[in-house]
Amino acid sequence: MVVHKFGGASINDVERIENVAKIVKNNVQSPCLIVVSAMGKTTNALEKIVECYKADQIDEAFHLLEGLKSAHYKVCDQLFDTRSAAQLKVELNDTFVEIEWMIEDSTGDPYNYVYDQIVSVGELASSKIIHATLIANGINAVWQDARDVIKTDNRHRNASVDWELSQDLIKKHCLTPLKENIVIVTQGFIGCTSENFTTTLGREGSDFTAAIFASCLPANSMTVWKDVPGVMTADPANNDQAALLSTLSYDEALAMTYYGAKVIHPKTIKPIQLKNIPLYVKSFITPDNHGTEIKSLEIELRYPPIIVSEEQNIFIRMSAKDNTFIREQSLGLIFSKMDKFGLVLKLDRNTPNEFLACVGDPYNQIENFVIELNKTFAVRLEKNIELLTIRHGDESSIINHLAGKNILLKESAEHTLQYVLSTGF
Ligand code: ADP
Ligand code: ASP
Ligand code: MG
Numbered sequence: 158m159v160v161h162k163f164g165g166a167s168i169n170d171v172e173r174i175e176n177v178a179k180i181v182k183n184n185v186q187s188p189c190l191i192v193v194s195a196m197g198k199t200t201n202a203l204e205k206i207v208e209c210y211k212a213d214q215i216d217e218a219f220h221l222l223e224g225l226k227s228a229h230y231k232v233c234d235q236l237f238d239t240r241s242a243a244q245l246k247v248e249l250n251d252t253f254v255e256i257e258w259m260i261e262d263s264t265g266d267p268y269n270y271v272y273d274q275i276v277s278v279g280e281l282a283s284s285k286i287i288h289a290t291l292i293a294n295g296i297n298a299v300w301q302d303a304r305d306v307i308k309t310d311n312r313h314r315n316a317s318v319d320w321e322l323s324q325d326l327i328k329k330h331c332l333t334p335l336k337e338n339i340v341i342v343t344q345g346f347i348g349c350t351s352e353n354f355t356t357t358l359g360r361e362g363s364d365f366t367a368a369i370f371a372s373c374l375p376a377n378s379m380t381v382w383k384d385v386p387g388v389m390t391a392d393p394a395n396n397d398q399a400a401l402l403s404t405l406s407y408d409e410a411l412a413m414t415y416y417g418a419k420v421i422h423p424k425t426i427k428p429i430q431l432k433n434i435p436l437y438v439k440s441f442i443t444p445d446n447h448g449t450e451i452k453s454l455e456i457e458l459r460y461p462p463i464i465v466s467e468e469q470n471i472f473i474r475m476s477a478k479d480n481t482f483i484r485e486q487s488l489g490l491i492f493s494k495m496d497k498f499g500l501v502l503k504l505d506r507n508t509p510n511e512f513l514a515c516v517g518d519p520y521n522q523i524e525n526f527v528i529e530l531n532k533t534f535a536v537r538l539e540k541n542i543e544l545l546t547i548r549h550g551d552e553s554s555i556i557n558h559l560a561g562k563n564i565l566l567k568e569s570a571e572h573t574l575q576y577v578l579s580t581g582f
Contacts, residue, residue: 158188158335160376162345162367166384167441168283169197171235176441177287178294180382181340184444188335190370191298192345193287194363195279196232199225200346203276210260210275211268218260226253229282236290245289252281269313269520270354273347277355280344280363288342298340304349306330307369309356314520315499316348316356323348324373331374343370360519364422372428379434381421382441387449388413388420391464400461403447406454409463409548410436412573416503416546417467426451462550466558470503471523472539472565472577475512475530483512487533494529498522503544504568504575513566515544515577539565543578550574 161181168174181191195203202225209218229249233242256275264271284300291298306326309316334341345363348356358365364381371379388410389399405413407430414423420438429436430453439448475491477483483491491512495502501517512534516523527536542565547555549572559576566577 158190158374158376159186160190160192160367160371160374160379161185162192162364162379162381163194163287163441164345164363164381164383165194165197165199167382168193168287171232173441174232174236174286174290177382178290178296180441180444181291181296182294185380187338187340190331190335190341190343190374190376191287192343192363192367192370193280193284194345196229196283196286199279199283200276200360203279204272206256206260207268207272207275211264211271213264215260219257222253222256222260226250229253229286232286233289236286237293241289241293245285248285249282252278252285267313273313273316273355273357277344277347277357280346284342284344291340291342296340297338298342299334301330301341301343303344303347303366304353304355306343307348307366309348309350309358311350311352311354311356313354314357315359316350318348318358318369320369320373323369327370327373331370335374359422359424361419361422362424365424368425368428371434372432375432376434378437379429380437380439381425382439382444383420384440384442385420386440386443386446387438388418388451390461392419392466395466396464402449402460402463404454404458405449405451406457407436407451409457409460410451412548413463413465416465416573416575417544418465419467460549462554463548464550464555464558465546465548467503467517467544467546468541470515470517470542470544470577472542472579473512473514473516474537475514475534476510478533478535482509483507483534488512490533491530494526497529498526500526504566504577506566506568515542515566539579541580543576543580545576545578547574548572 163177206218206221230246233245288298288300308319308322345366346357385393386401388402391399393399407426411426414421433453436451499520503515505514530536562578562580564576568575
């Protein structure tokens with residue numbers, strides 16, 4: 158069997174949703190399981206509803222929700238005849254009403270818990286629309302609630318998967334329909350605790366969900382459908398020299414995504430690498446093209462220079478307040494606080510006077526991190542920091558990119574050259 162994942166960009170309007178049905182008909186072999194993200198920028202819109210609700214701006218939260226509901230209903234009206242659209246809208250309303258119940262209530266619950274209950278609705282809604290579209294196109298498909306099979310801990314917004322339990326449940330729920338060649342449509346990004354509370358796996362986590370299903374079943378291949386021809390030597394959105402990489406090893410894909418190549422979520426690679434499942438990255442605009450194949454390679458390829466630029470990191474400088482060095486014990490404390498606040502460590506260096514680190518802050522927790530460490534360390538932050546990574550190249554490949562920027566830290570390891578850059582002077 159095969160797993161296919163359609164991201165937000167591939168289903169952001171009616172034409173693209175119909176295009177997905179065409180791809181499933183023409184380019185997808187069966188049996189197959191399909192993972193979908195929320196439509197377009199729905200997740201960002203839902204995040205705004207959470208912010209308003211937690212800030213006690215209830216009217217604005219309702220207003221935003223109405224906008225989101227009507228955008229989804231409009232898609233139903235455009236896709237289906239009146240009767241089928243009405244039926245689907247009732248189903249979608251059952252999903253959106255959960256948000257209404259939540260925001261009618263007091264705002265007492267913890268932020269991250271509320272976030273997961275509200276933001277998960279994006280994937281629940283889109284998967285219902287995709288399921289109905291496949292049925293309308295004569296494809297025998299069943300809708301599967303990912304929360305019945307992907308079990309996680311209760312670390313909301315950044316939940317960890319209980320692999321053993323999820324594998325059992327995925328097999329229990331999915332093997333029968335797959336054996337009967339029924340296409341399974343499920344949601345990316347979301348899971349569920351043992352107490353039946355919805356969790357999410359981190360922004361952009363739908364690729365990872367597809368890898369969980371692929372690894373647990375296990376699948377013969379996994380394909381992610383993107384708005385680019387495949388994995389390229391740089392982000393084509395801001396580099397017109399970017400060229401397609403038609404084959405990549407798992408290790409190369411892991412290195413690129415770990416350092417910030419946004420095309421695949423970094424957690425996606427390991428589970429499928431362990432099961433040796435090939436991963437295809439293909440364009441939903443040109444579905445017949447080869448795209449990129451990521452697989453195990455006995456001999457590493459010779460790659461052209463690959464550039465990964467990740468912005469909006471934070472550069473931390475820390476020094477001990479007493480006359481000690483920052484060594485093993487204090488590093489233990491720093492790393493445990495990074496974990497507590499969900500900071501993502503990208504690069505670090507120890508000097509006699511300072512500990513330097515470039516981190517991502519997906520949950521906006523850096524100030525709380527500093528408050529907890531301020532007792533022991535003097536902490537300085539620089540925000541809007543770029544981490545620039547060059548694989549298989551040297552400084553000449555990115556010399557233009559460095560112009561006008563300050564190099565705060567530079568590291569070189571096997572095949573990898575990295576710069577922590579600021580633009581301010
Ligand atoms: P999805 O719709 O599945 O969520 P994403 O938007 O997360 O897809 O990922 C696709 C985007 O990744 C592309 O639009 C592209 O701008 C960006 N990207 C970043 N680095 C690369 C790269 N090296 N190769 C291809 N695309 C890249
Ligand atoms: N919809 C979620 C997000 O936008 C998950 C995903 O798209 O992968 O982060
Ligand atoms: Mg994405």
